[in-house]
Amino acid sequence: MLCCEDELDVQIHNACGSDMMSDVLAFVKDQTALLTGLVNPQVVRTAMMMDMRCIVFVRGKTPTPEIVNLAKDNHIVVLASPLRMYEACGRLYANHLAEKES
Amino acid sequence: MSDELKFHFDVHGDNFTSAGEASVEVKKKLRQLGFPPDVIRRVSIAMYEGEINMVIHARGGEADVLVYPDRIVIVLEDHGPGIANIDLAMQEGYSTAPDSVRSLGFGAGMGLPNMKRYTEEMNIESTVGVGTKITMVVKVQ
Numbered sequence: 001m002l003c004c005e006d007e008l009d010v011q012i013h014n015a016c017g018s019d020m021m022s023d024v025l026a027f028v029k030d031q032t033a034l035l036t037g038l039v040n041p042q043v044v045r046t047a048m049m050m051d052m053r054c055i056v057f058v059r060g061k062t063p064t065p066e067i068v069n070l071a072k073d074n075h076i077v078v079l080a081s082p083l084r085m086y087e088a089c090g091r092l093y094a095n096h097l098a099e100k101e102s
Numbered sequence: 103m104s105d106e107l108k109f110h111f112d113v114h115g116d117n118f119t120s121a122g123e124a125s126v127e128v129k130k131k132l133r134q135l136g137f138p139p140d141v142i143r144r145v146s147i148a149m150y151e152g153e154i155n156m157v158i159h160a161r162g163g164e165a166d167v168l169v170y171p172d173r174i175v176i177v178l179e180d181h182g183p184g185i186a187n188i189d190l191a192m193q194e195g196y197s198t199a200p201d202s203v204r205s206l207g208f209g210a211g212m213g214l215p216n217m218k219r220y221t222e223e224m225n226i227e228s229t230v231g232v233g234t235k236i237t238m239v240v241k242v243q
Contacts, residue, residue: 020204022212025147026194026219038207042154045122046207049129049146051139066119 002068002078010053017089021046044070058088107169115162125150144220145240151213152178176238184230
């Protein structure tokens with residue numbers, strides 16, 4: 001976990017995984033977590049536009065302090081995982097973070 | 103009509119990192135003004151995609167947001183290369199953005215379609231070699 005530990009009690013009901021931000025902006029509705037292997041400040045801005053509360057950087061990608069600070073300023077929890085996208089999404093889905101719940 | 107609020111932004115074309123800052127600002131202002139979350143989200147996504155487009159394709163431009171009680175009008179104007187074929191540009195997946203932009207998470211040919219998706223009205227005026235002006239309207243409720 002890289003920032004916003006104090007936001008850990010926020011409830012997350014669904015998520016989406018993508019490296020293309022325009023796809024996130026097109027197809028996501030009320031998803032509250034974003035899993036991505038893309039590392040730049042636009043990931044945080046995309047999450048902000050969608051009112052998302054959590055970003056998970058997969059494939060061992062490490063966001064820069066600038067990215068983490070932008071997320072922190074906007075109360076978005078940032079996590080980093082060594083898992084690949086498929087497995088990270090799969091684990092969340094298998095643990096009942098299902099798409100249809102909201 | 104008379105009680106509009108107007109916000110103006112210069113969108114700088116030389117810095118991809120700061121692209122989207124105007125949209126963030128608009129989102130904050132609309133929240134302060136008490137607009138419904140759905141309206142705020144649609145305005146900010148449409149404007150954000152437009153801002154990214156201006157940075158990617160047109161070396162920046164200008165954004166004006168007019169806020170009325172019943173609608174929000176977004177006007178984006180640039181002096182970039184223009185859009186040669188607007189019908190083609192509106193197709194999902196069609197993009198003229200270079201691979202370098204795709205590696206940044208954009209340029210998938212979803213920008214203009216997303217702008218249309220989230221707004222009630224969208225008008226594109228574009229002249230090749232002169233520039234592009236996009237006007238979008240999001241109705242409240």
